[in-house]
Every structure is written in C-alpha cells, then in structure tokens.
Amino acid sequence: MKAAQGHLNDVIRFSAVDGPGNRFVVFLQGCNYNCIACHNPYTINECDSCGQCVEPCPEMALFYDGHNQVTVDDDLCTNCDICIQVCPTDSTPLSKMVRLENLVRQIDEVSPFLSGITVSGGEPTLQADFVASLFCSIKCSDKLSRLTTFVDSNGSASREVWDRLLPVMDGAMIDLKALDPDTHVAMTGEHNGPVLDTIRYLAEWQRLYEVRLLMVPGRNDSPAVVERTARWLYDVDPSMRIKLIGFRRHGVRPQFADIPEVDPAHLEELAKIVRSVGIKDLVLV
Ligand code: SF4
Ligand code: SF4
Known part of the structure; x- marks a missing residue:
C-alpha cells in the first residue's frame, strides 16, 4: 500500500555512522519499545x-x-x-507529517554526495508503508536508484512487514538488546521472540547488514551472556557482521542516568569473546 505521508522526527543530511558510506538519515517518530538505554527518548511517543x-x-x-x-x-x-x-x-x-515528494526532493538535493539513505527512528517499521513508498521512489528514479536503502530497526516487525520492505530494501541494522527473554523484557519492555526471528529471516534473505549489541553494564555485559549471544548469532550466519557498542549516558532519560558507562578495557575483553566463537566481522564503538 502506498503511503504519501510519514510522521517525521528529523533528518540528517550526511551521516557516516548509520550504515555503509555517507548517508541521508530519516528519523521517524514513534516506537513500540521503551528501552532503558534509549538515546532519542523524544522519538518514542506521539x-x-x-x-x-x-x-x-x-x-x-x-x-x-x-x-x-x-x-x-x-x-x-x-x-x-x-x-x-x-x-x-x-x-x-x-515532529511533523512529511509528504513523500518533499522528502525525496530533500534527498535529491544532496544525492551527489550520498551512498544511500537510512530510515531510523523511533522504530521505522511501524510506518512500513511509508518506508516502502520512500524506498520505491528511490529505486524507481533514474537519478537516485544508485543509492542504497537501509533500515535501522529494533527488529520487532513481523515477517509480513519485512516482506513488504524486502523488494526495495538493500539492508537492515538490527538491535539485539538481549538474547535472554527476561533480560530483554527488563531492558525494552517487550519480548525478544520477534527480534530473533527477524535476525534469522533477514539473514536468510541476505539483507542483514549488521546486528548491534549494546553493552549495558550490569544488564547484558557478562562474559558468559556475551559468549552465548555470539554463538547464537554465529549459528545463524558465520559471516555475520556484529557491532559491539559500549553504553554511553548521553541523551538517556534522568531515571537511567545512574547506569555506569562501559569500561573500554571490558569492551575489548567482550570483543575477544565474540571473536573466539568464530565471528570475524566485528566492529567496536
Ligand atoms: S509537552 Fe505536551 S505538547 Fe509538548 S511535546 Fe510533550 S506531549 Fe506534546
Ligand atoms: S524550546 Fe522552543 S526554541 Fe527550543 S527547541 Fe523547542 S520549540 Fe525550539
């Protein structure tokens, strides 16, 4: 279904951290998770x-x-x-409603300097029809079709939603907050079953660009938990690209500001564990 308007939080015209190369990033408003470590909490609710x-x-x-x-x-x-x-x-x-052609025009203006576009949030798959329409417009344009189309997601979307995006989506970055279901609920408010299914499904379709593991001290960063998570991901796809991210307090809500930041030496230790299970494509942030 074509959606002519989306609920936009903001855009960044150039980003080097939201997928491969230089990217135009579209942040959509609204999220179905309530993550303790959210750095953009003002994107959660209407x-x-x-x-x-x-x-x-x-x-x-x-x-x-x-x-x-x-x-x-x-x-x-x-x-x-x-x-x-x-x-x-x-x-x-x-935040505001944005018309599809308005957004495409903004992308067009800077397109000579871009590798692609990334739709983030909030949770962009909650506006899947708009994302599909946007990606369709990019792929159908003679001038813009060289741009890659990526989604940055919490992974909660169903296979039906991904099926709507797959024909026009080049890749996805998926957050896995925790492999343990109870820890996932404690960190996000939601179960992780759909996230694990998304990772398997997108890997099967070769559209899983990377899985992001945000290490939050005392919540999901024990060596045993990280090893179990890395083994699960390796079993899904041994060539999996993993981004290991140390929690930082910047932007999080005051009630979570007492969560400590990750010690860089600890992050290095966790990276060794991830590599030890066979993961070769590992990025530390
Ligand atoms: S304070 Fe009220 S009016 Fe202002 S953004 Fe929040 S919900 Fe909207
Ligand atoms: S407080 Fe006023 S000036 Fe500041 S960001 Fe909000 S609308 Fe803009």
Missing part, C-alpha cells in the same frame, strides 16, 4: 498536545493552533531542545 512545553520555550516558538494542537514556528525555533527536556511523555512538539 505528542498529545498537553501544552506543557509551550511556556518554557525561550523563543516563544510554540503555540496552540486553532485545533488545540501545539505547533512550532520554524523561523523562531533555535533547536535548544528545552521543549524535549520538559515533555513528560517522551515526545516532541517538533
């Missing part, structure tokens, strides 16, 4: 127009429109993020 961020805005850039919606004057907004900090529901008044 704004309910409670109005609590209007008054604190130092530029008076926010106001109610005639339909009791909070809207922003882009000319006044300085992106100070105060509205995001005061929002009680992990949202932002700055």
